[in-house]
Amino acid sequence: MLSQNHYDSIQLTPEGQLKHFLTIEGLSASLLTEILDTADSFVDMGAQQVKKVPLLRGKTVANLFFESSTRTLSTFELAAKRLSADVLNLNISTSSTSKGETLKDTLMTLRAMHCDMFVVRHSASGAAHFIAEHVTPDVAVINAGDGRHAHPTQAMLDMLTIRQHKGDFAGLKVAIVGDLLHSRVARSQIHALRTLGVAEIRVIAPLTLLPRHIEAMGVKVFTEMSRGLRDVDVIIMLRLQKERMQSALLPSESEFYKLYGLTEAKLAYARTDAIVMHPGRLTAVWKSNPA
Amino acid sequence: MLSQNHYDSIQLTPEGQLKHFLTIEGLSASLLTEILDTADSFVDMGAQQVKKVPLLRGKTVANLFFESSTRTLSTFELAAKRLSADVLNLNISTSSTSKGETLKDTLMTLRAMHCDMFVVRHSASGAAHFIAEHVTPDVAVINAGDGRHAHPTQAMLDMLTIRQHKGDFAGLKVAIVGDLLHSRVARSQIHALRTLGVAEIRVIAPLTLLPRHIEAMGVKVFTEMSRGLRDVDVIIMLRLQKERMQSALLPSESEFYKLYGLTEAKLAYARTDAIVMHPGRLTAVWKSNPA
């Protein structure tokens, strides 16, 4: 993985504006707030009769999904269409090709097509950065998930949801529960929450599902729900990323859900006005809807 | 399968207008005629230089095809694009997922995307109704085929064709020939023909390919072409839905075509100005193009 300075120099202009959107790490609170404010101005569009604005008319957005995801692809496709962009969906299986070569060839072809924006999803950490380093200066790259590294747009959507319900980030205690080890969303959420100034970020998981040195990200580690959920304002449930687990990190799945599944009894530890965010019903979603 | 009152309450507004289009059963003759008149006003568009009207501009149409069909999907996709809608195609295989969960998860995601219309095709009877019951009030659902139950848009297209050739439905004798047992289109056709007031609806098939109690739908049953085709104005040939046959309902396919295939000799039983409607050349189409 690359150094933070390196990321900054890729995704920011010399004036500190976003050129690409690859990771939340290194972005300022004012930049994140600007993103949230912009998103807020589009929230009402979904309820309008004509859900279309000419913002990206005549621009071409290419969705490069090296890792398949119907839900995420549809979301980006629809967003681009509602902004009046021309959209290309490229589902690129990486299994049957020599990856490095294909990626460069694909980029050369897309460069010749004069696409304006690439939305990239890839199973390898750093893929979106690699692409951002190799595109022409007028192309913007958005990271829609790279390996275990980052998923900044999903995290910003979660921040928007928290702001809509809680108004302000200051003073909030937030708990993130479950498979932190494999979750790129959790990494991006932690960076965003810290930058936006919440009072406390907690992670609750068995030690086998926690990345090493996660305390260095500015979080408090808990292994028991009863202690970790105490008095929190926001609970973020992660799904078990079983497709990314390379060995037996869990004694059993039912044991995991017994200890870390959210029940009414456990929810009672949190503040009475706490909100719960989850990617679908946990027992089902990891089976059917990789996010 | 649900009761008729239940269908009515889902697809009609209290004022009797279409909210969803799930089945032809229960719709009035004036409503069907209104649909045909509207369709008629678009027929000329196909011949125009600019095949595009702004009717659905800023609306989002999601094609939810749980059952794959290139021809049907393309038709709906193109129709929506010519009406200026933004279109999302979602080919959702039901084989590898726990169906109930996925359907609900998918619907929750689509709800969050503020789609305006779902075009649903599913191998289970009642799927479009289920979805119509679970969407928010501002979403319209169109049934593009559910199991053996209904295929209302295909049937209305057939009614339009009959009206274009025959002018009026009153006085017409219509014969539907072949695999009535598995045909959702035939069910929708029978409801439409009866409501639009044809003089007589006949079904011609071996008893093994007829649903029980089909007489209750207001049709006359024939097992011989020579008698069933006598003096009819319209002949609708169905294809053998071999992919839906779960056991040996036919002694042999060649025997079936010998008895129920349409030849010039058999056609001579019908009126001299009879029209024949079929889904492609029968011997070939069931192999290559599931309609």
Added chain:
Amino acid sequence: MLSQNHYDSIQLTPEGQLKHFLTIEGLSASLLTEILDTADSFVDMGAQQVKKVPLLRGKTVANLFFESSTRTLSTFELAAKRLSADVLNLNISTSSTSKGETLKDTLMTLRAMHCDMFVVRHSASGAAHFIAEHVTPDVAVINAGDGRHAHPTQAMLDMLTIRQHKGDFAGLKVAIVGDLLHSRVARSQIHALRTLGVAEIRVIAPLTLLPRHIEAMGVKVFTEMSRGLRDVDVIIMLRLQKERMQSALLPSESEFYKLYGLTEAKLAYARTDAIVMHPGRLTAVWKSNPA
């Protein structure tokens, strides 16, 4: 394969204008120059803020890809969208269906949809011609590659590149290197180069990778790079079409690249201002990106 007169009568109007674009064979120099001039007028569009013109607004373009190719499909899709057409992508696998029947059924369906243009890619030589013969008079067919026969749009793009770099075709010596036997692009390139009036067309390949009687196309045959590349202005490298090779035409791949791969040493035989055109890095592209 069909006779030239037959091709002409299909793709040209009585006035000699293009009705379809199936092959370069038989087209006049002035017609090819008109295509290049038109293409030139769109080159700048890629650099503009709004990459969109209303030329095909309200028209429907159907991409009929019986042979899969992500790069080529994306290119045609994007071109049609930037010209404001409605676009249908139809990836039609020919493996599981009885080809002849499906093709006719598909054409009948597309005819009913009133598509304005079919872009056809097929593994069988003559497929685009067959379709052009069976469509209604108002439909235009573009050949995006048929078997070993022709790939006229790719060849015209290559001609545009040559003209951009060399200004004029007169006086040019052009060498085409590699698997001439399986290359439909090479056939189209040779027809275009001859018609546009280059001084000399050379093909360089082992005899096993040359079509019989290729000299009849007006080219000089070389089996050694050292002689074939001498003093050429343009070098066109072909990729090894291994997926189309039905038997062992090469002693070994590494032996082929040793003899016919382009190195700086071999490039030194050409003129110092020679340009090299290739479909990607040769050692990689045949693996990952069938063009």
